[in-house]
Amino acid sequence: MYKSSVIIVNWNGENHLRECIDSVLLQTYKDGYEIIVVDNFSRDNSIEILNSYKDKIKIIYLKENTGFDKGNNIGMLEAVGEFIVLLNNDTKVEENWLEELIKVAESDEKIGIVGSVMLRWNTRIVDTAGDGCTWAGVGFKLFSGKKYDDIPENIEAFGACAGAALYKRSLIKEIGFLDESFFMNLEDVDLSYRARLAGYDVAIARRSIVYHKVSSSVKKVSYLGNYYASRNIELVWWKNTPRRYLIRSLPDRLLHLVSSFISSLRSREKFLSYSSGKMAAWKEIIGGKTNRKNVQKVYNGRDLVLSSEIYRLFRSSRT
Numbered sequence: 001m002y003k004s005s006v007i008i009v010n011w012n013g014e015n016h017l018r019e020c021i022d023s024v025l026l027q028t029y030k031d032g033y034e035i036i037v038v039d040n041f042s043r044d045n046s047i048e049i050l051n052s053y054k055d056k057i058k059i060i061y062l063k064e065n066t067g068f069d070k071g072n073n074i075g076m077l078e079a080v081g082e083f084i085v086l087l088n089n090d091t092k093v094e095e096n097w098l099e100e101l102i103k104v105a106e107s108d109e110k111i112g113i114v115g116s117v118m119l120r121w122n123t124r125i126v127d128t129a130g131d132g133c134t135w136a137g138v139g140f141k142l143f144s145g146k147k148y149d150d151i152p153e154n155i156e157a158f159g160a161c162a163g164a165a166l167y168k169r170s171l172i173k174e175i176g177f178l179d180e181s182f183f184m185n186l187e188d189v190d191l192s193y194r195a196r197l198a199g200y201d202v203a204i205a206r207r208s209i210v211y212h213k214v215s216s217s218v219k220k221v222s223y224l225g226n227y228y229a230s231r232n233i234e235l236v237w238w239k240n241t242p243r244r245y246l247i248r249s250l251p252d253r254l255l256h257l258v259s260s261f262i263s264s265l266r267s268r269e270k271f272l273s274y275s276s277g278k279m280a281a282w283k284e285i286i287g288g289k290t291n292r293k294n295v296q297k298v299y300n301g302r303d304l305v306l307s308s309e310i311y312r313l314f315r316s317s318r319t
Contacts, residue, residue: 002034004102004166005079006087009071010050011040013089016213017049023092025056029099033085034058038075040065067183072162076177084172088163090213091118100208101166112171112200113192115160116208117148124148127212130157130204131189134309135249136256137237139189140316148209155204158306159192164210167191171200175298179235179291181284185225186232193240198298223273230260230277239290242299252309259313 006024010017024035035057037050041064050059076084105114118127128141129151143151175194178187192202241249264274284290
């Protein structure tokens with residue numbers, strides 16, 4: 001029996017898949033772990049690469065591109081570990097990556113999610129060291145652009161980036177896993193938010209280091225990436241914001257809508273994907289398809305520490 005299961009969802013990742021798998025195979029963690037790769041109907045040479053590892057990893061071949069979320073959920077159903085660890089295919093990890101994640105996860109039973117520190121490819125510059133979240137439902141990267149040596153020893157984050165994160169199976173049993181309706185983008189913010197509502201803590205393992213080719217998959221489908229980002233921000237906010245905080249969140253919501261609309265005017269494609277995403281989100285919200293009622297059932301009334309949209313925009317402009 002494996003104690004942890006590492007799930008990698010792949011879609012046309014021939015340029016980085018081998019480096020990713022090789023780095024996971026070299027982990028110092030000794031208690032046993034399995035590697036599960038879910039291939040989302042790749043049309044490049046990914047299948048040939050995966051088949052060369054068939055004696056070392058479990059491979060699930062899908063007949064269509066199900067997206068990041070459903071792909072990981074399918075992998076989770078095959079996983080046997082107590083810890084479910086997600087990893088992007090455009091990464092490579094240091095040898096103690098998994099060991100450090102599990103060490104933090106086992107340090108406190110209240111911790112349900114543990115994130116890695118993701119560095120920009122072959123640098124010591126931070127891509128993300130955990131996620132923040134604003135009252136508008138906007139997730140954002142913490143310490144992005146900072147030198148790794150300059151980030152604090154103890155990182156306080158609202159959530160963890162699912163590109164390299166551990167989830168306890170006990171957490172998943174209680175609140176569910178990735179919301180497949182998100183397809184991609186902000187599903188990790190949604191999951192971290194639901195964990196917070198249920199009273200779980202989120203931790204960042206500072207010494208669990210991942211090198212990341214930032215957004216290599218999303219760049220191939222920029223329209224879809226923008227569409228789901230625009231849409232899913234609305235779903236994160238409406239699903240998860242407790243009733244007592246809805247009015248408090250309205251100034252952030254207004255600021256987000258104004259600033260994101262102005263940003264969308266930079267190009268025709270961005271405006272179309274932005275407006276289509278917003279319309280799709282509100283159609284789901286008005287139609288009652290966001291599962292808000294069930295999400296709010298787990299809320300135990302504890303205070304939530306979210307950032308302001310003003311702070312996020314200020315920080316983003318400085319970066």
